[in-house]
Amino acid sequence: MRRFFTCRRVLLTLTSLRESRGAAMSLTAAASGFLVLLLTVPVIQGQYGWGVAYTSTQICALKGSTVEIRCSYSHPSTNEFRNAKVVERFWFTKTSNDVYVDLRTDPEYSGRVTSHCENKVCILTITNLKKSDSAEYKFRFTTNQPDGKYTGSPGVSLSVTDLQIQVSRLHVYGSYNWAEMKCQSSCRPPGHHHYIWYKNRQNIQTQTSISYSGNFNPADIFSCAVRGYEDFPSPPVLIQSQSDWGVTYSPTEVCAFEGSTVHMRCSYTYPSTTYPAVQNTFWFTKEKGGKPVDLKTDSEYSSRVFYYCYEKWCTLTISNLKKSDSTEYKFRFTTNQNGKYSGSLGVTLSVTDPRLQINVRRSTLHLNSTWTELTCQTTCQLPKYVSYIWYQNGEKKKEEQVYFHPHPLNPEDNYSCAIKGHETFPSPLVYAPKLPSVSVSSSAEIVEGSSVNLTCSSDANPAANYTWYKENQTHPLSEEPHLVFSSIQSSDSGQYYCTAENQLGRTSKYINVNVKYAPKLPSVSVSPEIVEGSSVTLTCSSDANPTANYTWYKENQTRPHGEGGIYRFTSISSEDGGIYYCKSVNKHGEINSSSLILDVQYPPKLPSVSVSSSAEIVEGSSVTLTCSSDANPAANYIWYKEDEDSPKASGQIFNITDFRAEHSGSYYCEAQNNRGRSNSTLHLTVVAETWKSAVFGSTSAFFLAIIGFSVFLLIRKKRATRQSSEPVEVPDNREQPVERDDIHYASVHFANNQTDPIYSNVRPAERRIYDEVEYAAVKFKSAGTSPRSQENGEDPDELYSTVNKPAEHNRNR
Template sequence: MRGVAMSLTAAASGFVVFLLSVSVIQGQDGWEVTYTSTQICAVKGSTVNIRCSYTYPSTMNGLVTKVEKRFWFTELNNGEHVDLTTMSEYSDRVQYNSKNEDCTLSISDLRERDSAVYKFRFITNHSTGKYTASPGVTLSVTGLQVQVSRLQFYESSNWAQLKCQSSCPLPGHHSYVWYKNGQNIQGQTSDSYSAYVYPADSFSCAVRGHEDFPSPSVLIQGQYGLGVTYTSTQICAVKGSTVNIPCSYTYPSTMNGLVTKVEKRFWFTELNNGEHVDLTTMSEYSGRVQYNGKNEDCTLSISDLRERDSAVYKFRFITNQGGNYVGYPGVTLSVTGLQVQVSRLQVYESSNWAQLKCQSSCPRPGHHSYVWYKNGQNIQGQTSDSYSASFYPADSFSCAVRGHEDFPSPSVYGPKLPSVSVSPSAEIVEGSSVTLTCSSDANPAAKYTWYKENVNKPLSEGPQLVFSSIRSSDSGQYYCTAENKLGMKTSQYKFIDVKYAPKHPSVSVTPSAEIVEGSSVNLTCSSDANPAANYTWYKENQKPLQRSEGSYHFTSISSEDRGNYYCMSENQFGQIKSLSLSVNVQYGPKRPSVSVSPSAEIVEGSSVNLTCSSDANPAANYTWYKENEDSPNASGQIFTITDIRAEHSGNYYCEAQNRRGRQNSTLHLIVVADHHSSGAPLLIAAGTISVVLLAVLSLSVFLWIRKKRASRNSSGPDNREQSEPEEQVDLQYATIHVSNSQADPLYSNIRAAQPLRHREQQEAVEYAAIRFNSGSAAPRTRGRDTGEDPAALYSTVNNTR
């Protein structure tokens, strides 16, 4: 059966009857409490309102009277006044009216063990201002019962008239629910029900809205007078006690003209295989089961009850005429042990104080004497079911019914030091599922709360803290608390170390400002990883540079080191590549290289380009100079002479410069006119003179070059002049061919350029030879005897007149 419990008040449908509806006034001198009724009967599962009001003098001894505390209590054996709201058995079921001078008490979800005498008490700010209203209100809680008001037997079935009622008559009109063999009988809403029944049918009833509190099931006597009647179908008993399950049975005195005799009768429990096994033959009940031997009385007695005795018990009898009958639905026996309930607790600096109660979910009829134990030792003189005392966190308490000391309650005690376990117990990897479990030995069972170090609020409640996909940020120290009504304990820290692959590396360069050639430079790579990552530096399109702890060091960086770098961060869980880091090395210009263009034959009067280039960062600026001229001839890489003439002869040098330095290279350009006398005599003389001059110049240059070479070969380091460069002079030649009539080809003399006085270092000197061809004869080839450089650069200028 299932249903929803509904709280109905006395003013509505609370199933409450005031057996003595008389106002009762107690007190004197202005102190009084009025109960609307002193005896109330209510049905199990309903809500009862015990109406009450009180008055007190407004002043006493010149002081204004104030009510500091008011509460309801029940009569306990030791006479203590315990507020109902602090007692666990009334938890969430008791409410007090908050209006002034109204002390009405409401109890919901009534249970049969709520039957008691209830009294109201209030305490004022005066030392003598305490008042308890006697005799109080007697509350009786009862359940519904099915009564068989009429029964008729027929050949194939029986007919019965049933009534759902209680010892507390229910005021007003109510709707009922009827059950046959546990199933709801649709359409039946009256408190009476009539129907044909069969031998195994059972019936119960409930008030609609309170289906959770039905009456016990009743079995109707069977066909031909065969039947079994159970006084109650549900019984609760305490472990160690003896229970009687009342039962009676009937059968016809004769059947088919023969006298009926009962040949066998026994009790059995429902087994998985459906067999009917006599309890007296079962070893677990040996010596503990008795059947009543009187005729038609089938009462079962079980002594020394154990919790495993909880079961459904059924009676069966067999007659001499083959008739046998089983009483359905049977009796459900629930065996429970004693429990110590903490009804009140106060915490002090050095110890705690508690009020304990020894009870069971099965109320014990009559008055009993109890035994109390503290840390396993009998507390002498304690015979009540309640006990109050100071205790320390390590103390434990238990109780027993006197005479049944072998069946004490479990001990109650505060939590022991909690332990924390982690699953999996091996390495924890980011993204995996991880469970932390907190456990503590405690009774009542402990409530658990999880915390993380340096986090101000709790993470969660419950014995387990679950990370479905743990993150690296979840690493840290964790702990839990275990708490019950008798105390609280905190576990030790548990460190969770989450392993994970490297995160995206960050790269940096030191210094972060401009990097100058020759300086010290560090490249640094860092990545969040657990365990710590290993790093490898790479230069783009090259092999790894080195494995390191994150830094790569240039003690003296060079221009060749410029480029893009990146690092690889890795551990056993993965690897990741950083973004590229550009290293821009700044340096002064390298020695410039110079060239003449075009390199083929150049016609006099045409354009000639002198080009200068140098490796530099930042890019170099270029300036061209001619020796013995104060101002630059040109700026830029290319110096263009648009109309080449003999007067353009001389030393030219280019200077490459940026903010990191400067370098020079020199080019020696000689333009000589060579004329033959194929025309006017003046032109021939000029040609002859030119030939002689050219020959003298060529011989002078040749002798000078040989002398210099000889000097270099013979002189040691100490004999060298300070202005002479140590390296081989780099020569370049340019020849300009001027064709003037039919003169023989002439070659320009070549001489070394004089070093500039303002230069601090020896500059490279490059030469350009310009040839004027004043005739039609073929130009002479230079031989080995001329002493000229075979790698000379030639340019030819043709002058045709």
């Protein structure tokens, strides 16, 4: 065993809270302190190299002061623990099922405890000491090695007390009252310090010593405090005297439970010059015939009252208290020299129901374990020997202490306590929150933009704390019972849950918030490529609550083009292209979508081809061929000549600047895009310049001949008519020749090599398929008649025309 021999001084510093205890005791706290020097005995604890040494086993401190508790520790240095490293060090006072509660995590010490460790020495500092801090404090440390942990036991016992006033002497000289009092405590610090004395709650400025030696009036109340710590005065003391006769009560007010036992104490004095002997002492509340009635003789207190008096101290004990016992109690004594005295102001007793309350403290030391402590307490100060009964779910537990540590802690359990012997007056039940009730302020629909209030409530004791969350979110929205939306939005829709929690448990309840709102701007969609003849679907959707109804419209059309959020074309055509939009409507409003352009793609239609010249194409002239086709996307154009594989040109226009005989023939234009192709044919024939003159001459002669022949026929008809209507005179000289009208002939001569007609024919056709060419031929007979003509019986004067036409089936090709 490793031993530690240390003798250290414990520094005890009293700190001032500097807060006013009320208008009657409003004082300015001084920045001062004092030391408590304690000679300590070494506390040696150790086993196999493990040890903790405390510098003191007993420490006494005043209420409101600050105390420091020191220790040093060690662990083995053997090979097994050569690499041992301390990973945790803390002070504790309590354990719960072998779980050590670090004081820094104990709510009772919150904000009042610090721990500092250096070079294997640790100091625990507790400020603003309370009487409840009186306990045994121990130090524990653990290492990173298996089983490498140790607790110094026993620890350091701390006693926290307050100041008390002791009346050492009391004298009365006529109307002059004089007393000597001392401000003392079992933890009175050594050395010279200033004290503050109060009389009737007012500061006595001239009194700064530990003792007060001065006059007083009957019924004056005194208290004292250490300067700088005026917030922690002694209990008030009432001093009553008359001509050296006096009674002092401490305390002057007592609170007790119905059915409990109470103790009231006083001290008394009387003149010492006559050396009287006290013959009788008793307590009373009533007077009969002007004389006090001893409680022992009062039937209401029969067998419930007990007196104990010793050396001018007398204690009244009343058991089985009743509410009717609430009154003022006074002490009276008499001497053998007919001396008698009663305190004019006594002790006021208040008897109430045992209003016990359970205080719940909870601290988490490890993630997987909790420590919970229940304390049975009341506003009345109970004696230390009182025993308690604890109940869990109505079942009595064996523990009879003021503290109870439920393990395991079940949120479904409830707890209560009572004073032993007064089980009929248990405390209210404490329990974890029940399943919360959640509600919404509006019983009707929740409409966007309105104010909405969600409320959460739960039956719990202690009262529950509430926190609001939205589903799938970790940060709280509110830490109050209410979650308020001043102007709720559609995005606020969803599941919300309220958590009700106290020190005994936690539970949650969900509520669905369904915000109704007018349709938002609809989104419209269609497949990116639309081909003629395919099936096409237009889709319209809008965020709305309740669900919206949809209507489709086409540009410049006031009637609905389609119903529903989906509009289908089973076989779309180019005529269906255009601008569309849909309307979204519910009972809260309506809105139109943005425009949707429906671009229908299709292959080129049959091209239209044309030539720049409407007359004959003369050799050497310039010729422009044009091709156009309706297509989406726009078509590309390629020109071909029959019987040639290579294209002649690309583009919508094909120019031939110097047209020759070899350019004659059939041309076709092919229009194509990524959806298909189509073509049309154009037939071109060239005419030489000499041919043109001959043709024009022949044509003129032809028309002159027709005119002359027509005139001849007309004249001949008129003569025949005139001869038939007038008598004919026969000339005498018949041999004389008869006069005739002159007949004019127009002769048209065609060269042999100019008999072919000039033509230009444009006709659409499929690629390399040509329509039959229609020819018109006009024939004239010459003035001379060939033998062949006479043999055939042809009239040399006959003018005729022959038109060669294609067969009917060719015409309709």
